[in-house]
Amino acid sequence: MAIRDIHILGSPVLRHRAEEIETVDDEVRALVEDLFDTMAAASGVGLAANQIGVARRVAVINAEGQTFAMINPRIVEADGRDSTEEGCLSIPDAFAEVARPQRIVLEALNEDGEPIRMDATALVARAVQHELDHLDGVLFIDHLSPLKRQLLVSRWKKDHRNEPLTRTPRLEEPEETA
Numbered sequence: 001m002a003i004r005d006i007h008i009l010g011s012p013v014l015r016h017r018a019e020e021i022e023t024v025d026d027e028v029r030a031l032v033e034d035l036f037d038t039m040a041a042a043s044g045v046g047l048a049a050n051q052i053g054v055a056r057r058v059a060v061i062n063a064e065g066q067t068f069a070m071i072n073p074r075i076v077e078a079d080g081r082d083s084t085e086e087g088c089l090s091i092p093d094a095f096a097e098v099a100r101p102q103r104i105v106l107e108a109l110n111e112d113g114e115p116i117r118m119d120a121t122a123l124v125a126r127a128v129q130h131e132l133d134h135l136d137g138v139l140f141i142d143h144l145s146p147l148k149r150q151l152l153v154s155r156w157k158k159d160h161r162n163e164p165l166t167r168t169p170r171l172e173e174p175e176e177t178a
């Protein structure tokens with residue numbers, strides 16, 4: 001169990017399509033633990049393995065009181081449409097409205113290798129879709145119009161130039177965790 005450094009825009013692993021997990025073994029469970037620890041340290045609502053430098057299809061969610069791991073996740077149903085401001089631990093300080101299906105049905109394996117099927121809406125549905133994108137090498141900025149994306153990325157690069165491609169999650173001050 002460890003808090004891992006988070007990879008930042010520009011790190012190639014964020015653009016890799018993560019590999020399927022063949023067997024949910026202790027190594028995969030250790031990866032799940034690291035993802036949970038790192039997500040908590042960064043106060044995130046979700047984190048994908050690519051974001052800690054591991055291109056394998058594993059991600060975790062902690063949104064609206066629902067905390068779970070998803071291994072080889074798939075979205076098998078999606079409907080509705082919802083546009084909400086979104087951000088990403090791998091693109092710090094950047095936010096933009098992203099339209100996504102409002103409701104999804106997710107199928108995955110849990111950390112015991114058992115199949116799970118889950119109906120998710122609102123923030124949980126959004127977080128799941130955001131993490132699945134990461135496993136395909138897709139970032140939320142890829143959902144923006146070319147012009148918006150270009151503006152956001154050029155501004156971001158200006159603000160974050162000369163920064164390393166990984167960063168240690170900032171631990172929240174206790175008074176901020178209300």
Ligand SMILES: [Zn+2]
Nearest residue numbers: 087088089090
């Ligand atoms: Zn992200």
